[in-house]
Amino acid sequence: MSDDVLTRGAPALPTRLPIRLIDENGDPVSTTRSAGFEIPDEDTILSLYRRMVLARRFDAQVTALTRQGRLATYPSALGQEACEISAVAALGREDWLFPTYRDTIALLTRGVSPVEILSFFRGDWHTGFDPYEHRISPQATPLATQALHAVGLATAARLASDSVVALTMLGDGSTSEGDAHEAFNFASVWQAPVVFLIQNNHWAISVPFEKQSHARTLADRAIGYGMPGYFVDGNDVAAMFAVTSAAVGRARSGGGPTMIEGLTYRMEAHTNSDDPRRYREKSDEAKWKLLDPVERIEKYLLNIGALTDTVRMDIAEAGEVLAAATRDAMNTEPVLDPLELFDHVYRADRPALREQREFLARELATAEDGSTP
Ligand SMILES: Cc1ncc(C[n+]2csc(CCOP(=O)(O)OP(=O)(O)O)c2C)c(N)n1
Secondary structure, three states: OHHHOOOOOOOOOOOOOOOOEEOOOOOOOOOHHHHHOOOOHHHHHHHHHOOOHHHHHHHHOOOOOOOOOOOOOOOOOHHHEEEEHHHHHHHOOOOEEEEEOHHHHHOOOOOOHHHHHHHHHHHOOOOOOOHHHHHHHHOOOOOOHHHHHHHHHHHHHHHHHOOOEEEEEOOOOHHHHHHHHHHHOOOHHHHOEEEEEEOOOEOOOOHHHOOOOOOOOOOOHHHHHHEEEEEOOOOOOOHHHHHHHHHHHHOOOOOOOOEEEEEOOOOOOOOOOOOOOHHOOOHHHHHHHOHHHHHHHHHHHHHHOOOHHHHHHHHHHHHHHHHHHHHHHHOOOOOOOOOOOOOOOOOOOOOHHHHHHHHHHHHHHHHHHOOOO
């Protein structure tokens, strides 16, 4: 494992081309592209592949639910599975993940159930899952805020001599936020055990990367903050996992933060309420389709004779079970008490909030007995 560019005080520029271990034909690449990283062993690759296939099946099912009008909004991560699954696979159970709205399949892969995930997207309940149980913060919608939270948690862990690492995911557009700058800077100043995984999927809704930044790569920015930066092929799960694992290991052993840019592509719309035909070319989508992360790793496994028909069928079956559980989750109407809305705002009672609660209670009672107020 290459540790040369990870040395504190001597950051080297990220590579000119994204680090890649396996090409789009499923063949290992020459060492010049690998920057000293190695393809993970067969079992690890198989397990990453399995998780990517399941995540893709789940993502497709949730997107279908939005099209059937069963769910209002879902930001798909189709095409970004290599980044999403590597992030989770590189973390230990004791570590923390700080995701965005885009990273639902990362939550699924870390063990959050479809019911809990969809409860958030339906707006049924605050976060949908218990952050402490899964060690995942709520999916952040205000861009880049989660990066600051990750630095805060990582810094607290360091002060407590706890070996916890925080990994936060950001989109390319989010790196234009002031919060991202503050998170990068203080992570470096405090040498926080944190990994910034930037998924450069080329678009911030309809705004292309070129309108956000004139930098050669986003990973180059790491140098200015005094931390190592890696520019990685975000559709190559072998490369993403190798680099992310190294960064997590470095953070855990006191080496401080790392910035990783995974160059990828959002194959779906920004959310189901967006229409990408209005701002991007079909030819661009077709070009990226050829670099599909799931197909690439499947070809690699087939090439090395590690993927049998039985294993493939097992995974496909598990995918169908997951999709069915996801549909079932949508067919169960949750029992909700609207008054609970006020329960988790402040620890102590507040007169203004009590007043609002009483107002809503009266409205609900009126609605129930059908009388007009
Ligand atoms: C602070 C803030 N400003 C604006 C928005 C509106 N907004 C939602 S998603 C988005 C684009 C984000 O793009 P990127 O960070 O690249 O992530 P992606 O959605 O592509 O995963 C914007 C501007 C927001 N959610 N938060």
